[in-house]
Amino acid sequence: MIRIEESQESGTYTVRAELPGVDPDKDVEITLDRTGLLTIHAERSEEEKDKEHSEFRYGSFTRRISLPEGIKEEDISASYDKGILTVTAPLGERTTTARRIEVSKQD
Template identity: 55%
Template sequence: MTDLMKWFDSRRSPMDVIERLFEGDTGSSAIRVEEMVDGNTLVVRAELPGIDPEKDVDVTVANGVLTIKGERQERKEQKDKDSYRSEFRYGSFMRRIPLPSGVEQGDISASYKDGVLEVRAPLPEQGQGTGASKIPISRG
C-alpha cells in the first residue's frame, strides 16, 4: 500500500465525523465533495451551485488542512393575486479537508465553473507548508 493510499484510509478524524454530524450532511449548509488523485495532483471538487465564488467563498490552507467556507443566500418568490410565497435558503458553510504532507501551499489552485469549485494541489515528494494562505478562485 502506498503512502498516498494510507493517507486516504487514515485521514478521517473523529472530529471530522462530529463536524459533519452538526453541519447536517443532508442540509442546505453541507458541502458535498469529491476527492481524487489525478496523476500527481490531489483534486477536490465541491458542489457550490448558485454562489458567486469571488464574493461568497474563501479557500484557505493552514497547517496541512484545506478549508472551504462561505455563505449562501438564495431567494425564491412566487406572487399570485391573493397569495405570496417566499422561500429563503441561506447560511454559512464550511468543509475542512486534511492534505497529505508535502503539499506546497503556493502550488494550490482553485477554479469555479458550472456550480463546481475545483481545488488542485500538486503532491511533491518533499516539503511541508506552514502558516495560512488564501487561494484565489478563477472563473473557468
C-alpha cells in the first residue's frame, strides 16, 4: 500500500505519497478519471543480487484518492523528490450551490 498525506491550504489541494526506490519517469503512472478519482500506480523491481534477508517490498502498488469538488483538472501537476511524490491541484469555485427543493403534494 502507498502511504499518503493529504492537505488543503491557500486554494491548493496536495497529496504526498511515499514512493522510495522508484524511477518516476519509468515506474510511476498518475491518472485522473472523470469522476475525480486520482490513481497513483507504481512498480518497484527487485535487483538481481543474492540476498540473505530482505524486508523491502517489490511489485505493483496502487492507491486511489477521491479529489474534492472544484479541482481545476487541467492544472494538476506532480513532482518527485527524495522518495516523495507530490501531486498538487488548484481549487476553483464549487460548481454546486445549496438550494431548497419544494415538495409537491399529489392529490
